[in-house]
Amino acid sequence: MSTPTAAPPAPLVLFARGTIARLALWPALRVAVAENWGGPPATSAQKQTWLASVLVDAFEPALISSSSSPDPTPASPTPTPVSTPATEAPDADYVALTLLQVLEDEFDAVLEDGSADTVAQEIVGLYGSIARGEPAAEARVREWEARAETWRGKKVQVQEVVGSEEEWESEEDEEDEEGEGEEAPQLRDAGAEARSRPEPVVDEDGFTLVQGKGKGRAPR
Incomplete structure (x- = not known):
């Protein structure tokens, strides 16, 4: 008889939801998936999900560590050895580099608009909010999920730079320009x-x- 698998900690689930939603809001990734730059439609969508899982896995040890609540009055307190560092979460630079690397390796696109830094900072900020147990974290995730659902299927305005000479914008309805701070991504197709x-x-x-x-x- 198989042993039932334990459910993941609630903070980890919330962070995963937030990461998936925030990536779904990222115009650069939305374009790459919609245009099938990562392969057939199913493959491109799978790569987006895989990217979210890579980020969640990177933060998982720190989230589990922060969500563990030790007994405040242990009978025999044992000091933590100095040689054992605390579990640290990835920083924004690591997350941004991961985003850019995946876009280039998996979607053959080079991003030049700096939006990866913004996405990275917001994901790291969400981690910090969840790790501190702030109620606002769940509200933020719900907001991202609602926006992602609203934007599902809509086209994204794009500026593509081929080499260093050509630049163009795809046709876009004016009503889709209300990106709430999200600017048209500048993508360069490496090939x-x-x-x-x-x-x-x-x-x-x-x-x-x-x-x-x-x-x-x-x-x-």
């Missing part, structure tokens, strides 16, 4: 520059045809 440059075409006279801007040819 788009090579794909966007056509191979030179040489005519029978030995001239290279110039493509893209009208008709013409230039000597080789």
Whole structure:
């Protein structure tokens, strides 16, 4: 007979909910998933879920440590050895680096708008609020979840930079511009520059045809 698995601590569950919701609100990740930059639709969505699990796993030891409430009056208090450091949560720099690395490795996109820092700071801030047992933590998570549900299926305004030369914005309804502080992400497709440059075409006279801007040819 199998032993039932213990339910995860409530603080960890709340943090996981908040992390999932906050990532769902991140325009850069929403674009990457919606445009299937991480592969087929199911694969891209799975990568978003996987990213949330990576962050939750990174914070789990610190959350479990902070949620443990030792007996305030133990019969035989045992001092903590100096050589054993307290469990520390990842900082905002670690979280931001993780976000950027996953976007580049899994979605082939380079983010250049600084929004990863904002997301990282808010996730770390949520951890601190939960670790301190603040009632506002659950209210914040509920707010993020409500906004994520509202934005589900909506398109995101994008500025994509191909190499260092081209920049464009996708068509977007004006009503979707109310991003509550979320600006259009600036994403650079790491492989788009090579794909966007056509191979030179040489005519029978030995001239290279110039493509893209009208008709013409230039000597080789």
